[in-house]
Amino acid sequence: MPSLWKPENWAERLAELEARTGDLKEVPLRRDVRSLGMLLGEVLREQAGDALFEKVEALRQAAIRRREAQAGGSLSEADQLLQKAVLDVKAMPVETAYALSRAFAFYFELINLAETNHRKRRRLSLQLSGDKAAQRGSIRGTLRAMRKAGIGADEAMEWLRKIFIVPVFTAHPTEIARRSVLTKRRRIGEFLEKLDRIPTPEEQLEALEAELIAEITALWQTDEVRSSRPQVGDEIKMGLDYYEVSIFETLPLLYREVAAALRSEYGLAVNLAEMPLLLGFGSWIGGDRDGNPFVTPEVTREAIADARARLLEFYDRQTQQIIDLLTTSAQQLPVSAELKARLDSYLQQLQSAGDPVFGHHFEFEQYRRFMVCVHARLLATAGYEAEGAVTLEAALSALPAYASAHEFEQDLRLVRESLAVNKGLRLAETLIDPLILQVRTFGLHLHTLDVRQHARVHSKTLEEASAWCAGDAATVPGDLNAASHDVIETMRTIAEVKAGPSPETIRQYVISGATSVEDVLAVLWLARLGGVNVAGNPETGDPGLMPVPLFESIEDLRNAPEVCRTLWTMPAYKKLLESWGNTQEVMLGYSDSNKDGGMLTSTWEIFRAHRALHEVARECGVTLRLFHGRGGTVGRGGGPTHRSIYAQPVNAFEGGIRITEQGEVLNFKYSDVVLAERNLELMIAASLDALARPNARLANGHQTGVLLPDWEAAFDEMSETAYGFYKASILEDPEVLEYFELGTPVSELEHAKLGSRPSRRSGRMSFENLRAIPWVFGWTQSRQLIPAWFGVGHAFEAYMQKPGGLERLREMMAEFPLFIDLVRNVEMAMAKADLGIAALYASLVEDAGLRERVFGKVKAEFERTLAAILAVTGQKELLQTNQVLARSIKVRNPYVDPMSLIQVELLRRKRAGEDTPEVNRAIAGTINGISAGLRNTG
Structure with missing residues (x-):
């Protein structure tokens, strides 16, 4: 049987790749989806039998017919x-329901991989055509817009030098997949990419x-659901995997893209070693102890040690490769005097230690000898101990470890400069x-590791430790x-880290639930109590420990x-502040502000706080x-990266920004070199766009980011309307939380084994102790997605009833980036919602009055928001102007x-008393x- 990927001729395949518009460019995606579906069907028949396959097909066809009838x-x-499908599911034994849910889940695993591969394919297509500048969010496109707006080369470089973006990886429990499953996903993605190669012999395709x-x-034969909750150590390893999977390799490619864009648009020649540093990386995994009792000081040490070990293993591989490839001989070309002097100093250190050195190894290859010394110092830095004295590595073991990254970089720069002046550029x-x-x-x-704890915990510690100071006793x-x-032990751990070779490892201490100046001062007092020097010290390279208040509620944002x-x-x-370079970091919480105030008010209050904080600064x-x-979700601040960064207030962005990358988002953005490069490029391009604002310099510029007084007044009014409605309808209605517990699978987070952290801080569920993640999780799984849209329709409708109200909102939709971002995110979430399915979840609430009151309120606001x-x-329908996303959702x-349907039925059985491991596994x-x-x- 010929391969499903075998074309009629390879010219057709090339035409698909080169297609700029129209259906032809989507043909490869449809082929991948169709072929993967056929292969999955084959696996299902083989592994689970024809009967299961037929049930999958019956349910699938029924769902399609229902959607078609609904659309018509x-x-x-x-x-x-829908009711017939519900009856079919009710008759199923648990084992069948579990197998069916797995089959559909696997279909989506494969579809997601096909869509990811298509994103990479379209990026390649743009590169082949030379039309990459037209891609939204590309560096080249942004620089071209700046040049056309009259921004010169020097000014462009000045803007670029201001940019410093830090994605911060977090272990919030929103990544459902196990590490082993992620590995298999990557392998399938690699096979899909290989099947795209043009041309490929038929035998290789097969x-x-x-x-x-x-x-x-x-x-299929792998457990996709964890049998036990992951440990923090597991989360640390998962976060570190992305460096080896994509980030290490991505970085030079990305900077070369920036350099190429500067050359093509401005004629500037900038080498990688001298490029402005645009990116850093951070993590909360192993440092975020807010509500997670499993993040201990020992775990923090483990996170730092594991990160360092991964990095030094990478440096080891890179230096080994340089040693293998940099074979320039002194008999052909000289080395610089500076390099020779440094090499001689290394040899003198070794000779004074009484060790034999190189002998005849690399006799004329001075660069290799030098890099072997560099490699030896790296091994010492990693704690490698050579056994015996028979190998060259053992002979070089007397060289000292690197005391700082600067020392390592200086050695590499000596090699670079020597090559550059001796025909080796x-x-x-x-x-x-x-x-x-x-x-x-x-x-x-x-990466930097943030430590995070809640302000309430600091206050309690201060009360208990007020009579004790660090010098009174050796132990707490x-x-x-x-x-x-x-x-206190955490602070001592921070002090211990800062006494080591990389004091910059911990720079920020994030204070959850910050409400006052006292919350910041408490951290400073406790840090000093634990022996931490909070002030920066340029002489030691210690940046100090900056307390970062996290403002989360609507009141706190204000x-x-x-x-x-x-x-x-x-x-x-x-x-x-002076010791920190007169810089202060402040964190804004999207998730909790949304839970506290609803989508519209959260969006607006974060914008206002953002702007006002910059004015005060x-x-x-x-x-x-x-x-x-x-x-990751719209209800927690998610959405397209470029659009959200560009939507920042004008004149309220200095170029430095940190952004959390949470849970499943990591896999979506960093599971592949091409995806990681695109995501990081989007961040850089958006930041450059938000700084330089080329649109504002054009005579007919659109979406300049300028906020007109009438638009601000409109946003103020709608936010206040939405906030009042949200508080009265959600926060102040005790029936909503009861409905939420009964009518969504929020309680099943424990059985899904998603992450190490508990879903609530303590005690019974309440709006105060319920985390934003399970709040969004429950509404998302039940297909209601309330956090992403509730209150928007009420506010829009009220404003549109004013004279000229609709016209003003349409003006904002055409010109104001923040409003555009809000509306498009709401639109996307509503397209994923389904109130017909949501009604089935509502049926889990046995109290008919409670069910009808809350779900009736939800349904009315959904319809109002849709109309608005x-x-x-x-538009006549949601996502009318984004057909790619619309097709994907449809x-x-x-x-x-x-x-x-299966989830609702299993929840019903569980609540009726069938609380068994089999039912819980099937729900997961x-x-x-x-x-x-x-x-x-979620």
């Missing part, structure tokens, strides 16, 4: 089809297809420059409670500017860097529906499938 306006027929179906079989650019760039980015620590007093003891003004004008704190002579605590969004956008929804399987289908968990 035949609502009664759609309802009949071999690749055989490997692909074998991997799908292996995936090409060698420097290909072998040395990428490693210099990586050392500048990763240092000897890989035994009468402190566990949380207070952990705070108070944040005045809190910071008070803090920044305190004489003692001003001295600390300028008044106080402080450079403000904002840390955006965004989640269509009116403001001028194709996915009929396949998600069966899993929702449906969570996995719905997450894969909607492309997010």
